[in-house]
Amino acid sequence: MPPRLRAFSALAAALLTAQPALSQSALEEVVVTAQKRTESLQDVPLSIMAMGGEALESAGIGSADDLTRVVPNLRINRQAQASATVIRMRGVGASGNSAIDPSVAPFIDGVYIPRPGAILSSFLDVANVEVLRGPQGTLFGRNATTGALQISTVAPQFDGLEGEVFAEAGNYDAYRLRGIVNVPVSDTFALRFAGMTDQHDGLYDNKLDGKDWGDRDVNVGRAAARWQPSDSIDWIVRYDYAEMGGDGILPAEVSSKNSPPDLVNRLGNAFGPLSPDIGDPFDGTVSQRLVGGLDDEQWGLSSDFNWTLSSGYHLRWIAAQRTWKNDQLDGDVIFTGVDLLTRRGLYDSDAMSQELQFISPEDALFGERMDFVAGLYYFDEDYEIGEDLNFGSAFCSALLPPAQVPACQSFPQQGATQLRFDQSAESTAAFIETRWRLSDSLELTLGGRYTEDEKRARFNQELANPFGAAVRAAETGDYDFDDDQFTYRVVLSWFLNDDMMLFANYSTGYKSGGINSSGVATPLIGQRVFDSESVDNLELGIKSTWMGGAMQLNATAYRMEIDDFQDRSFRDASFLITNAGSLRQQGLEMELKMLPTDNLSFDLSLAYLDSEFTDFKNASPLPGCAVLPPPGTPQCPNPQDNTGKRNSYSPEWELAAALEYTFDFDSGMSLVARGDWQYVDDFLAGGSDLSPQTTVDAYNLFGARLTLRGSNANWEVSAFGENLTDERYAIQYFTQVLGGALGLLDTSTGETVMRNYVSAPRTYGVSVKYLF
16 A cells, blocks of 8 residues: 555544544535435445435536546546546546447436547536445446446525525636526425526647647536426426536647657657656647637427326436537647648537336335336437548658659548538336345345347548558448347345444446448458447445444445457547456555534545456557568567556546635634645556556545635635646556657657647635525
8 A cells, every 4th residue: 555545544544433422513414316306315234325416516516527536437538528537436438529328327317428529518506416336237327337436416495585696716717607496486486597608718839839728618508397296296307407618638648658769769769859848748838739619509409397196106217418518629630730630520419218117115025124116218319420531731642652642642631531420319218126135134136127128320531632541541431230138136235233244246237339430541351349238246345334323334245257348449540449358456445524613624535446358369569569670670479468467547546525614703604724635556557558658646636615605695605726736647548649640659669659638737726605
């Protein structure tokens, strides 16, 4: 265990031995719906972290990707394209800018969101967030093979007119404005409206043009209506709209730290006087031609109808329609100071879902020994992906022999290559989960889900300029994919007393296969379709409450085995999905919450992850081995056998801790001081080649917040800072595009020049909130 973790474990042990008499009150009960019922977190036999709206605000969680700071084993990152957002759980996830389905299923108000990029602008008026680890293959919509992320927004209330006005300002000319109002029209009908605008200037510097890049402009609105004509009927209709703009740029630095020793010579030979910046690879500074523009828009309409029958049985019908459109221009995608190649990415998802749940009263059957949740699910999505590659003014002259330059320039430069991928997907499922009370202290949960998936796709890559074959090959094809799976869950829960539960959970998960949507330089003959992914998961856990309710300690040991793992690797200036053998992820997840005194709270979350490919032959070669060397030259393994190696994005240790103290004044006002710490061990942040060049060193992030609240708690003023030490690290590594053509590959070692996207810098600011 790293020294910092040993020190913190000692602190945690000291807090655990605190005298019960120190605490005068209990922790607030956390209520979750992870099993489609409203239950206490401490009664749910799952590895789950949940945070209510107040806890989210205290931690400064203002967007979905901020959750990474407080939930170990959860990682939400965007890449060069905002559409390429990835949600990872236990080291496993899938990017959103392809036709692959997510491994961690996101839900907003019970509605499945098929493309993770759509959650970047959806964090508004949040009531609670539930992070469910491990396969959720029984009760959840689809494809929750390694976890689910549930975001629930606040429903309209009938109590009275109320609302909130919020304003925040920070460095990088950042500001956020938010307004919420709840209007009870009558005793049975209420409306709720929420809106937010969130903007900041660029976070990254470009020496070539002297500009800052990476600015963002987000506007979000939500309206909800609730009708409750009787105690048995509750109907909520929600509409939300969000748009995200800005330049969309996430600059790619040359990773001088992780590149070959003769990096300077290699870059000099390739780029000459326009060689990119090779200083600090994590300072957020580049020297390359940048162009960009982002237009991301989404809207959703959902209906959540709840009907409690006279017998106590409950019917719930969730119907939704969601549309997400993303149009982004980014470049230069060769990442040089020369005008070579820009990319326009187009993503258009129209999804419809219907879910009907039938829920029995608790202990309704077999002599008050059994209850159940059953349902039907249907999902339909039309997904279109487009890519236009535009030749820059120097593309032909820089990359082709002089004799071919006039011919290259005579063909279209804009839209030199054009890809269109159209896919229709249908998923139908039936599920049931039963809970049997074997005794007063022993429960058995049995659940199963049968799913059918159908996908139809057409892939069409055209070359308006034949010299575009250097990066994209002409290819056309129609593809089908069909599969059906039965997934299940078996859980034994033992309630030792009112404050302690032990559980053993065996669950399975399934994620549909599909069709590769990316264009490549070599046609994918027979490789467009990839198979479904399946997961077997065993968990042993404890949920416990101590110190008269002032402390909770929950822990889960797990072993998760994934077959036909759907891996996404970088090849031919594009990302491809392949089934990468078998992967085992196992470890421990632990959450500790303490209230040593009425004014002091302490949170600690820890995750240990042991990752290993148990079978990964024929893996992608190291980047420098992608081409054959001259005869007689040493050649590194092509392909590799990566059996026994650790998966990317799987740090061994992760930790998140928070300490909060409230100072109460005689006037009734209070001052809340909070400090946060996140530790992430070193890990690989690349593709399935598992190149050592993609190693991210361990890092620490610190945050702090100071909040002054009024005597009636109807106003507060806060000062905050995130990443206070300005720790910078790589989000993702990838090889220099066209590295072979530029002479940057080393076929003896497998090394090449690497690029990396960089994390956000230190941010700070102040905020004001008024409640009415």
